[in-house]
Amino acid sequence: MEKKLLFIVNPRAGKTKSRAPLFDAVSIYSEAGYLVCVKQTKRRGDATRFAAELGAEFDLVVCHGGDGTLNETVNGLMRLPKERRPLVSYLPGGSTNDFAASLNISSDLAVAAQRAMRMEKRDLDVGVFGSRNFVYVASFGAFTRTTYTVPQDIKNMFGHFAYMLEGVKDLETLRPYRMTITADGEPIRGEYLFGAVSNSTSIAGLMKISPEKVSFNDGQFELLLVPVPKSPQAVQALIRALVYQDYESSAGLIFRHVKHVVAETEENIPWTLDGEYAPGAPRIEIGIEDNGIQMLL
Numbered sequence: 001m002e003k004k005l006l007f008i009v010n011p012r013a014g015k016t017k018s019r020a021p022l023f024d025a026v027s028i029y030s031e032a033g034y035l036v037c038v039k040q041t042k043r044r045g046d047a048t049r050f051a052a053e054l055g056a057e058f059d060l061v062v063c064h065g066g067d068g069t070l071n072e073t074v075n076g077l078m079r080l081p082k083e084r085r086p087l088v089s090y091l092p093g094g095s096t097n098d099f100a101a102s103l104n105i106s107s108d109l110a111v112a113a114q115r116a117m118r119m120e121k122r123d124l125d126v127g128v129f130g131s132r133n134f135v136y137v138a139s140f141g142a143f144t145r146t147t148y149t150v151p152q153d154i155k156n157m158f159g160h161f162a163y164m165l166e167g168v169k170d171l172e173t174l175r176p177y178r179m180t181i182t183a184d185g186e187p188i189r190g191e192y193l194f195g196a197v198s199n200s201t202s203i204a205g206l207m208k209i210s211p212e213k214v215s216f217n218d219g220q221f222e223l224l225l226v227p228v229p230k231s232p233q234a235v236q237a238l239i240r241a242l243v244y245q246d247y248e249s250s251a252g253l254i255f256r257h258v259k260h261v262v263a264e265t266e267e268n269i270p271w272t273l274d275g276e277y278a279p280g281a282p283r284i285e286i287g288i289e290d291n292g293i294q295m296l297l
Helices: 020-031 046-057 067-077 098-102 109-116 152-158 160-173 232-243
Strands: 003-009 034-040 060-065 087-092 121-129 132-134 137-141 177-183 186-198 221-227 254-258 261-264 271-273 276-278 283-296
Touching: 003 020, 003 046, 020 034, 020 060, 020 109, 034 046, 046 060, 046 067, 060 067, 060 109, 067 087, 067 098, 067 132, 067 276, 067 283, 087 098, 087 109, 121 137, 121 271, 132 271, 177 221, 221 232
Parallel strands: 003 034, 003 060, 060 087, 087 283
Antiparallel strands: 121 132, 121 283, 137 186, 137 271, 177 186, 177 261, 186 221, 221 254, 261 283, 271 276
16 A cells, blocks of 8 residues: 655745755655655645644655744644654754754755655654644743744845844843743742743754753753843853853753743743744743654654
8 A cells, every 4th residue: 555645845945946855855755655745835824734634644744844834734733633643754944943953854855855764763742832832942032032033035045144143133122031930840930031941952043952961752841041140240151151051050040851831920921932933921831742743864
């Protein structure tokens, strides 16, 4: 019986508009025995709709685009009963592909497709943010706004540099957020410039976490909180800790492995989920579905 593959493509993602790499990928899938059905996204939400409405009919769903396209695809698949979710593969084509970098997925589409066809399956935990899902990060504060405010055309033209430029502009509006973060039942109160619940070694293309500290299927995410420094010395210590990825130093950073987080504020703080905007609320609950999807790497 012929295997079926749903190929969800975001044609606007990335710098190159050549379709040749996509044809190469389709050829590789076909040679591996898959009957390929291609669906192109035209607007936000299409990838979610395709995955939710069609995903259960296929053995494998592949998405091509940025981390936002992957987020949409996984959100659609998570609407299916777990036993009906197909395998997932990702051909990165965005400007800053944090999750692909974390999983060492090649930016060469033919190479990524060939590696996926080795059929090496990997269980991946999926985050739960209210009624939505995220693949690798839910974050608030400094630099998170840049991921969804940089226009797509600018992302395509300047790539990672566009995020850096927008991030510098974002410093003008840098502000503390007074919050109570309850991590696995432990309340942590303070003022924070940035916070993230992540399952990745790279966040917004700017912050890095050692691969030794990240497991993608251990039933836990990593919580990182960057507090407001209270003195010039604290600023220097904070910068040093961030530059050298020393998140467990005495610089005041909070870093721990968690299963469940509740964020409470007196205002609606905007969040991002895998680089996509998510409206805030006075109380946000973040959980995890262990081994929510299986990905071919």
